[in-house]
Amino acid sequence: MPSTRTPLSQEALLIELEPVVATNLDRHLGLAKEWFPHEYVPWSDGRTFDGVLGGEAWSPADSTIPEAARTALIVNLLTEDNLPSYHRQIATLFGQDGAWGTWVHRWTAEEGRHGTAIRDYLTVTRAVDPVALERARMVHMSAGYSNQHDDEVLHSLAYVSFQELATRISHRNTGRATGDPLCEQLLARVAADENLHMVFYRNLLAAAFEFAPSQAMRAVADVVGDFQMPGNGIDGFARKSVQIALAGIYDLRQHRDDVVNPVLRQWDIWNVTGLDADGELAREQLAEHVSELDLAATRFEEKRAAREARIAARSA
Ligand SMILES: [Fe+2]
Ligand SMILES: [Fe+2]
Numbered sequence: 549m550p551s552t553r554t555p556l557s558q559e560a561l562l563i564e565l566e567p568v569v570a571t572n573l574d575r576h577l578g579l580a581k582e583w584f585p586h587e588y589v590p591w592s593d594g595r596t597f598d599g600v601l602g603g604e605a606w607s608p609a610d611s612t613i614p615e616a617a618r619t620a621l622i623v624n625l626l627t628e629d630n631l632p633s634y635h636r637q638i639a640t641l642f643g644q645d646g647a648w649g650t651w652v653h654r655w656t657a658e659e660g661r662h663g664t665a666i667r668d669y670l671t672v673t674r675a676v677d678p679v680a681l682e683r684a685r686m687v688h689m690s691a692g693y694s695n696q697h698d699d700e701v702l703h704s705l706a707y708v709s710f711q712e713l714a715t716r717i718s719h720r721n722t723g724r725a726t727g728d729p730l731c732e733q734l735l736a737r738v739a740a741d742e743n744l745h746m747v748f749y750r751n752l753l754a755a756a757f758e759f760a761p762s763q764a765m766r767a768v769a770d771v772v773g774d775f776q777m778p779g780n781g782i783d784g785f786a787r788k789s790v791q792i793a794l795a796g797i798y799d800l801r802q803h804r805d806d807v808v809n810p811v812l813r814q815w816d817i818w819n820v821t822g823l824d825a826d827g828e829l830a831r832e833q834l835a836e837h838v839s840e841l842d843l844a845a846t847r848f849e850e851k852r853a854a855r856e857a858r859i860a861a862r863s864a
Contacts, residue, residue, distance in 0.1 A: 553824065556760050561701045562648065568755040570647035572748050573654070580658070580744055585665035588734040594672040610674035616795030617725035618676050619788050624722055624735075625670065625681070626688045627715070627779035628663035631656065633693035634778070641704055655745065662738050669734055675726075684783060691781050696774055702760070702767035705753045710771065711778055712746035713807045714798070715739075718777075721797045746811075754815055761820050762827025768817065769830035772808060773837045794852055800845035808838065 556564065596603030611618060635656045642648040670676050697703030716739045723735030756764040777798075779785060793799035812818075812834075823831065 553760070553762070553822075555763055558699070558701050561756070561760065561763070562643065564759055565701070565752055565755060566647055568752055569651055572751050573647050573651050575751075576651075576744060576748050577654075580741070583661075583737060585661050585668060588665055588730070588737065589668045589672050590730055591672055595674070597678065606674055606677050606679070608677075611676065612673075613675045613726045613728060613731070614795075616791050616797065617722060617727070620718065620722040620725065620792045620795070620797045621666065621670060621731075622676055622681060622684065623779050623782060623785070623788050623792065624715075624719060625663060625666045626684055626782050627777070628659065628666060629685050630689055630693045630778070631659050631663065632689070634659070637694060637698050638704070641698065641701065651748070655748075658741055658745075662741065665734055665738065669731060673728075673731070675728075675731070687783050688779075688781065693778065693781060695776075695778075697767075697771065700767065702753065702756055702764050703771055705749050705756065706764075706767040706771040707775075709746060709749040709753055709811050710775060710807055712742050712749060713811060714777060714803065716742035716746060717802055717806050718792075718798045721802070725795060725797050750811055750814055757815055757820055761822045762824045762830070764815075765817075765820060765823060765827045765834070766830040768812070768815070769834040769837065772834055772841075775803075775808075793848065794855070799852075800841060800848050804838070804841045804845050808841065812838070 598605040613621070635652070638655070639649075639652050642652050644652060667681075670681070671678055695704070695707055697707060719735045719739040719742060723732035723739070726732060726735075753764060753768070756767075777785075777789070782788065789798075817831070817834070820827075820831070
């Protein structure tokens with residue numbers, strides 16, 4: 549018999565989750581290691597730029613990093629740069645008081661390191677054009693950010709559970725694709741932070757599955773169905789994300805296998821009980837989204853393989 553619990557209001561969800569936030573905040577603070585962005589940057593490799601100080605202009609020959617990895621670094625950095633918008637969003641939704649407020653500010657402070665560290669690294673090593681980067685940052689941040697579900701607690705928790713893991717995978721694979729061990733070391737450090745963030749949010753939603761299973765299922769189904777990376781507002785994002793996917797840095801297969809499925813498995817999503825009619829419907833829709841994602845991933849892999857074969861034939 550389907551369950552007929554009355555759905556909890558956004559306010560009630562926040563109150564129910566508060567003790568879970570407190571426990572997971574303690575857990576997070578016990579696990580998060582202090583680290584210093586400046587230690588990851590090879591400052592003595594740097595040279596003064598042109599302009600105010602009359603140094604040398606950036607030239608593409610300065611960068612030793614493959615083009616797709618450069619694109620991924622720019623997308624990842626611009627995504628980190630939009631932190632003020634993300635902060636506004638979660639501070640508005642989760643509030644600034646109690647354990648929620650402590651988390652909101654702590655998370656923001658940790659995320660603030662990421663943009664600083666990556667920008668310093670890219671500037672000192674001349675890995676990307678600093679003028680183009682700054683202009684792209686202005687355009688991107690001026691547009692702001694909001695996700696499709698920014699006034700719904702469980703949808704937002706579901707979104708950030710997937711998004712933090714997506715960001716982790718993207719940083720890690722970008723690091724590998726640079727072929728630069730120091731850059732890889734920095735991005736692995738950033739990726740470790742993203743993983744802890746993912747665990748925090750994933751644990752909150754796991755608790756919601758206990759006291760509001762249908763609402764949690766609805767949130768997960770909706771979010772998996774219309775997931776977009778947080779940097780999707782970046783100028784030229786569609787073209788850039790194809791380039792990143794073709795290079796195997798972040799593609800649909802990784803999205804499905806390394807992001808969506810592991811999180812669903814942690815929630816034991818297919819065995820959740822106590823669902824009402826909409827919760828059951830949401831789970832069916834979720835199953836459809838996951839199999840559509842699988843099909844799309846396979847189609848993309850086939851296209852990529854055909855493209856690689858064409859390129860190989862041309863250069864043979
Ligand atoms: Fe980050
Ligand atoms: Fe994060």
